[in-house]
Amino acid sequence: MTATDGAFVAFERVQKSYDGENLVVKDLNLSMPKGEFLTMLGPSGSGKTTCLMMLAGFETATHGDILLDGVSINNIPPHKRGIGMVFQNYALFPHMSVAENLSFPLEVRKIGKSDREAKVKRALDMVQMGSFAGRRPAQLSGGQQQRIALARALVFEPELVLMDEPLGALDKQLRETLQFEITNLAHELGITTVYVTHDQTEALTMSDRVAVFDDGRIQQLAPPDELYEKPENSFVAQFIGENNTLEGVVEEIKGNTCIVKLDSGDIIDAVPVNVDNVGDRTKVSIRPERVEFDRNRLHDDAHTLKAEVLEFIYMGDIFRTRLRVAGTDEFVIKTRNAPDQKRLKPGEMIEIGWMAEDCRALDA
């Protein structure tokens, strides 16, 4: 298996079934180099937690191998794997003080008292919670508990840390601060991180690579920009960011462009991503901010579509305009709030177009 050679964490053809009837994880292959921050993103029930639990050792894979630093860990019990873990509900031990919580992993590793105290202090300072050592978890706010949970997962200096929706219960502002802190810490300490989240913004801003999960499979594994700009299938395109979808049939394929005839009869240019043959049905995906309605900014030979403005929404930094295009009422374009930007009015008829490479013909 050359694909996983030299990887720090590797899933090889992993399958998991809880009940012997349904596969919750189907043929998972994944390899992570050391120091990477990888996020698992996907809808509820797509198997993210299951993967994390298999890696941590709380669930066993029904089939396949999980390798850590080149060694299969299928038969190593959780407490010997040395993997730090942050749980969604923090799982701070309520009967221990913050300092005791942090020194727990050190105690079970039989680390001496003075060493322990130094490490606990360092870990607390790392998350700016130095003055809370004597408190009980119940006396902390959600964000503070989260910081302690993070410190506890890091205090014994694991090389791999798993986090299952650690910020799920926090408000937006706090979440953003902590996102920043977590990525900084992870990079500073050089730890490898597997992070699970529902929140695509979180995934995009924090990660080196994102694995989009659906239906027990990784749909795409790529760095955030690639994921956003070059979705490989229509699930990823729909799931990440806002997206306009038009349906049609492939008319013609010429190298890395193709012509699609929409169901309304209109003709557009697109990049063929996973359409192979002329005559295939396809879903064409185009990001709202890549749509142009100023003829001067389009290619001369670009195909254009007629559109009727339905709604104009002022959002501060951007304008969001909903259009009726090729039989759909849900076509959205976004324009930057610049001084010379035109503000469209409902009822106005315009012509829209885009660069062929921004429009991706995906599976139907």
Added chain:
Amino acid sequence: MAEQMLAADGRPLKASLNRALRRQKLRALALIAPLLLFILISFVMPIADMLFRSVENEIVSNTLPRTVVALEEWDADTGEAPSEEVFSALYTDMTLAAEYKTHTRLGSRLNYESTGISSLFRKSGRRVGRFDTDIYTDAFTAGDPAYGDPARWANWMDDGAIRTQLPKTASAYDDWARMIVEVEGDDPLEEEPWDFVFTALYEDANAGGVLPIAVDLSGVEPVSLRAQFSDVDDDWLDVDVWQTIKLYAPEYTSGYFLNSVDLMKTPEGVEARPENEQIYITLFIRTLIMSLSIMGMCVLLGYPIAWLLANLPDRTANLLMILVLLPFWTSLLVRTSAWKVLLQQQGVINDVLVWIGLVSDGNRLELINNQTGTIIAMTHILLPFMILPLYSVMKTIPPSYLRAAKSLGATNWTAFWRVYFPQSVPGIGAGCILVFILAIGYYITPELVGGTKGVFISNRIAYHISSSLNWGLAAALGTILLAVVLILYWVYDRIVGIDNVKLGG
């Protein structure tokens, strides 16, 4: 000084708030009033009554009021039985008591303290009506027939001047008249006073009291009541009998409590009871130790079951829960009897052990009618009371704590002991309190399977209530039991903290 806050209507804010809260409180109180009343009647009052009974001792002074007063002068150190005067008081009291039939009750009461008094009182009650004092009656009626006229008597006894001249007679007549109405159902205006009234009259006259109609009593030979009583039974001259009466004359006594801790009251002070009568301390200690053992067994057996209940998949857990609750659906008596069948020497368990060959046929284990039997049967009966609070506390401990501990490097055992167990302690506390308090007052099971060695203090209390009828002692034992439970509860609160007890949530 801060300015006083005013509400919208100009009153001080504090007063308005208090008024609003008071109305709320009153409404709440009205809602729980029926319950409060019920608790008061069915719980607080019986306990108060029990506390009172454990020290109450009015029976002596109620039954022998004159004797108790006369005895105050008597000094036991002389080694002599009391004087004629005390016996004369006893004569009046005893005659009245015999009519009211209270002398036997007093006899049994004093019998707890000094055996033999019961029969002494019964015998004297039978004989006291036939004392030779009728010669006084004859002497007076012969002296003047008016003394045989009930109406004249009533007149005299209404006259304050005569009453001051004849104090004993007046008091004896009053009690006699009341007795005639209450016991005989007759009218004092139609009945000639009894001999003891004439005895009092004779004594008053001898003491210099002026008779309403002068009678010459010089020819009357005085009757010695002391001799009369000692004729009935020599014991009346026994100093010990009189000491007992005098010792228990006060209306309140510590005697029952002393008895409950194997002590007794003697004229020389508090002393230990004779060796062969010392049972209560042993019984209390045995009750405590056995209740603690039962509690310990319940923790040991209940903890794993509760853990299974809290961690098994729902369907299996429900089935297990039904099994745990099953004992509640069968009668206590049936369950206890089932243990008899299982544990007796020819019972199922011994048969199986013999059949396997672990125990030889001649050496069958004694599993019942001793402490083992009581502990086994009561552990079984009280187990659900341990399992349920444990279960409800364990149910609230999320499995992620154990996972977190293991991910931090703890072995299964360390994760359990350092993380899971401390969080289940409130459940253990609640279960222990429940089981211990239920066990310490348990009655039926020890009675049925405990034999003589395996009974509890409550069995003794029941015995005193229903068989020996020594309610005072039963009350004192009960009070001590209550106090022990409260003290243990307090100690528990000091050590573990009562907030650390959870029944769930």
